[in-house]
Amino acid sequence: MNDKYIYLVFSKTGTWLSKMINLITSIKYAHSSISLDNSFKKMYSFGRINPNNPFLGGFVEENLHEGVYKKFTHSECLIYKVKVTEEQLESLKNEIDTFSKEKNKYRYNFLGLFFVLLNLPIKRKRYYFCSQFVSEALIKSNIYKSDKTPELIKTTDLFSINNKEIIYEGPINKYYVNDKSYSVI
Template structure:
């Protein structure tokens, strides 16, 4: 998409590996460095959206979450690693994405984590379950519906590694999350 004579904004894609038992298991089976993905609208990273643990202390409480790099699972697992990218989008795409996420937030309590769907990704066999999502399924779906991302797979088969292939993204930071918030975003390219 050409951006000449258009207003544009940035969205942020955050990929992480926290050290939870699920994160460790997924990184072994998927052979990926980053097994979790979130999406955000600003570079404070105080409010990011994904599917994950609704309670940092309970690995079985999963659903739609508003995450922060400074709390929750990231604070509990201090050796969490991440890579953050910003993606330039049009004003219309940005607004569409906000609407898509707000749609989920309006009925947050009905959504659950799609644990079974993770096996579908591993075996290339989509397992769609009503109101159930895993992180990259959710992020890819809202990006596709907002005309930001075109995929050759359905969201039920999209992994964080697939989302890492999004073109025209700019690296903001890669490293340990606690270094990012301890030293501020001194490593940032923003």
Template sequence: MDKYMYLVFSKTDTWLSRAIYFLGNLQYPHTSISFDDSFNQLYSFGRTNPNNPLSGGFVVESFYDGMFKKCSNSRCAVYRIKITEEQYNNLLKEVERFKKEQNKFRYNFLGLFGVILHRPIIRKHHYFCSQFVSEVMINSKVYDTTKIPALISTSDLYDMEDKELVYEGYIHDYKDFLYQRTVNN
């Protein structure tokens, strides 16, 4: 049976998302990974409390709760990447490592400036979304790059080859898209 991982790029109406969108000229400032297309569980770094913009760290997101529910007009692009069984298992182990110790991780706000200035700002247990996603993908041998994760932006991940567009549109319309795809297959 084929194994897949999903890269989910999104843009919410938060001040940080708007700032990254503007400063980085990025269509989708946020990225997450998932292991199934229900998107009940996506993994990334972002707000740990949807109502507090300064509470950031490792998050288990959902299209149907948290920030995506709070920002109901969020847009996204979903890509599927075919991976080997070994890569899949390595990705699961990498994410599990973050889940087990999620209380020690914080959002790397300063690291965002490092990306803009092309100078990595590496702080122990601090990540921004594309830094986290790229690190787990590099460690799992899914993503091959010469850049270090502290300098990888969502646009770098967006430019990856060998990914297949599954969906692009409003997050609140994704459930209907998934249902229609299931009915039509």
């Protein structure tokens, strides 16, 4: 039987929002994404729809070597491999598909992002910030459990996920899947 894995990618891009979150919270990796394979060509999250426009955000498909990550060349990341069951994987794929099919209806939850700092959950229909989306998708797929609601979950809270294994931490531009020249911790 082949083991099944998903990948959680935590990143520090150097965007103004990333810098502000780090300044206020001391959280190094302000952004979180989910990848269903280790090519990292399709990662799912909430962030900038256009890498050049910091004010237009929503549900995004990211690539570890394109978009914001290519624009901000000093970006860093932490990547976890998380072992899942077939049922959990299928459930997560369904959750992501739900967002993908109606991605134009979703917006970035700037308001919720700032209220999480005050420990006040703000639930707005079709509005998410990255760790809110990642945690909700993982919770609904029975991959992650938390006493907090997704509206209060920060990227650092996701570090407590079970069945994880760190596979890389460092500069994104040094991580190459196709060349097999990436650094593994």
